[in-house]
Amino acid sequence: MRSGPYDMERFLLEISPRVQRRCERCFEIRLQMTAIQARLLRIELFTTTLLASPYQDQELLRVKGELCAIENGVMFHFEDFSDGYRESISKSRELGMYRQAYCGCVYSEKERYQKSDPPKR
Numbered sequence: 001m002r003s004g005p006y007d008m009e010r011f012l013l014e015i016s017p018r019v020q021r022r023c024e025r026c027f028e029i030r031l032q033m034t035a036i037q038a039r040l041l042r043i044e045l046f047t048t049t050l051l052a053s054p055y056q057d058q059e060l061l062r063v064k065g066e067l068c069a070i071e072n073g074v075m076f077h078f079e080d081f082s083d084g085y086r087e088s089i090s091k092s093r094e095l096g097m098y099r100q101a102y103c104g105c106v107y108s109e110k111e112r113y114q115k116s117d118p119p120k121r
Contacts, residue, residue, distance in 0.1 A: 011105065022107055023057060027064040035068040035076070047077040054082040056103070 011029065015022045031048065038046040048065065050056045058080045065076035081088075092099050102108040 008106075015105075015107075019107065022105065023103075024060060024064070026103075026105060027061055028068070031061075031065050031068040031076075032071070035065075035072040035074055038074045039072040043074070045075045045077050047079075050103070051079060052081040052085055052088055053103075054085050056082075058082065 011026065014025055014029070018025065027050075031046075034046050034048065038044070046065075046069070048061065050061055051058065062076075062078040065078060069076035089099065102112045
């Protein structure tokens, strides 16, 4: 399955008035798109790799995933995999896999490069 486009303009328009809640809205956008694809492809269950990150709000991911699942008639698999985060880093390096060092949004990238000036969440 191919991944969909990253609509940066939409993301920025929706997030800019409420940067402090950007992760919440981003989870809604991404999980909704995933739930829709699962429904269209007749896949009963979906999840997200964000559940492996100790830097993401696991409870917020669970709530948003379950809401998107209900709206689309599919199921969301929630399991906090963040305890295995360090092991996943080691294994992916061992296998030569690409690892993105931030969640993907421009605000997160700024935090990565300008640690002394992180945006407020």
